[in-house]
Amino acid sequence: MEEVRALGKSSEKPISLMRGEPDLPTPDHIVNAAHDALRNGRTAYPNNQGEPNLRQAVARSMERDHGLHYRWEDEILITSGATFGIYSALSATIDPGDEVLIPEPSYDAYRGVVELLGGTVAPLRSKCTAGRYSFDQQAFASSVSPRTRAILINTPWNPTGTVFQLTELESLARFAAQAGLIVISDEIYEKLLYDDHQHHNAAGVSADARQRTILINSLSKSYAMTGWRIGYCAGPVDLLRGMALVLQQSSRGPATFVQDAAAVALDGPQDCLVQMRSEYARRRREVEQALDVPGIQVYSPEAGFFSMVDVHAISNDSNQIRRVLLQEHGVVVMHGAAYGPAAEGMLRISFASGGSNLTEGLRRLRAGLQSQIS
Numbered sequence: 001m002e003e004v005r006a007l008g009k010s011s012e013k014p015i016s017l018m019r020g021e022p023d024l025p026t027p028d029h030i031v032n033a034a035h036d037a038l039r040n041g042r043t044a045y046p047n048n049q050g051e052p053n054l055r056q057a058v059a060r061s062m063e064r065d066h067g068l069h070y071r072w073e074d075e076i077l078i079t080s081g082a083t084f085g086i087y088s089a090l091s092a093t094i095d096p097g098d099e100v101l102i103p104e105p106s107y108d109a110y111r112g113v114v115e116l117l118g119g120t121v122a123p124l125r126s127k128c129t130a131g132r133y134s135f136d137q138q139a140f141a142s143s144v145s146p147r148t149r150a151i152l153i154n155t156p157w158n159p160t161g162t163v164f165q166l167t168e169l170e171s172l173a174r175f176a177a178q179a180g181l182i183v184i185s186d187e188i189y190e191k192l193l194y195d196d197h198q199h200h201n202a203a204g205v206s207a208d209a210r211q212r213t214i215l216i217n218s219l220s221k222s223y224a225m226t227g228w229r230i231g232y233c234a235g236p237v238d239l240l241r242g243m244a245l246v247l248q249q250s251s252r253g254p255a256t257f258v259q260d261a262a263a264v265a266l267d268g269p270q271d272c273l274v275q276m277r278s279e280y281a282r283r284r285r286e287v288e289q290a291l292d293v294p295g296i297q298v299y300s301p302e303a304g305f306f307s308m309v310d311v312h313a314i315s316n317d318s319n320q321i322r323r324v325l326l327q328e329h330g331v332v333v334m335h336g337a338a339y340g341p342a343a344e345g346m347l348r349i350s351f352a353s354g355g356s357n358l359t360e361g362l363r364r365l366r367a368g369l370q371s372q373i374s
């Protein structure tokens with residue numbers, strides 16, 4: 001961002017294909033629900049664990065969408081976005097010196113939280129076959145140590161776009177059981193699926209997995225509600241109790257009227273999801289078509305709004321390619337190495353923002369890649 005800001009002063013404004021911030025508006029019926037809640041005086045302190053109406057709506061949606069049963073009274077916690085869910089889950093599970101396994105390439109904000117809490121990140125190697133990343137089963141055993149306490153996964157997976165298959169989650173659950181690990185599963189892209197890909201919850205694969213898994217979710221991406229800061233977690237009582245204490249001593253939960261609107265989002269009509277999904281699917285095709293450049297390979301995601309683009313044909317130094325794209329072509333993308341060495345030689349392109357931003361950004365990106373490949 002600093003590089004972008006510095007450049008902003010000296011040249012034409014760069015176009016960003018970097019952020020995972022939906023440009024679609026929050027659906028009207030959700031906005032109206034927040035207005036109504038405000039007018040009805042829903043402005044007092046919320047219940048620290050989350051307002052009962054929202055916890056009940058979360059429990060209903062998990063049952064409806066995934067057949068998962070969580071008690072709203074003590075197995076669900078309402079948080080300020082998935083970000084606070086991840087923070088409270090890690091706070092409640094790790095002590096200074098503990099290790100957290102994180103599959104690589106990994107969402108860049110995970111590492112900071114682990115380190116803030118005095119823990120260390122142990123990267124879990126992944127393998128990439130024809131652009132699809134998955135766990136490297138061999139890597140499980142070699143990456144665990146006596147200090148490993150938890151494994152933090154993300155399905156659908158930012159930045160790779162992989163949706164873990166049931167068999168993949170089953171082997172992860174077996175590994176977690178053998179090593180005695182807590183599984184923290186960030187599933188915030190679960191509703192943005194393409195083609196016939198299906199989302200599976202890490203907690204749903206077995207009774208043992210349910211007892212050792214904390215599910216993290218939020219309405220940021222699925223209902224275009226990033227600025228509302230509203231999310232939820234589900235997990236067994238003993239883990240949830242610790243997380244609720246962390247929340248009680250810090251954020252005290254999202255605003256009461258925001259919680260009411262979130263309950264309406266989860267309980268209300270879901271056709272807005274279908275519309276958003278089809279818009280993102282259209283943009284995903286636009287990325288594929290615009291970057292159809294000899295030597296460059298676009299890997300379309302199974303879910304989410306990031307495409308990985310293989311630029312090994314230019315060089316293995318994705319950060320250098322990114323810099324040239326920014327400085328000489330005015331387009332901002334993320335270099336794969338920002339997510340760990342497993343994504344070196346790749347760029348991550350966001351299509352969370354569409355319209356002329358995407359079209360012009362892709363035009364510049366195509367020109368920038370073509371000029372570097374020749």
Ligand SMILES: Cc1ncc(COP(=O)(O)O)c(C=O)c1O
Nearest residue numbers: 020081082083107158218220231
């Ligand atoms: C994998 C992942 N987890 C969590 C977040 C943050 O979500 P929230 O807005 O709900 O805090 C993001 C945002 O980009 C993300 O990509």
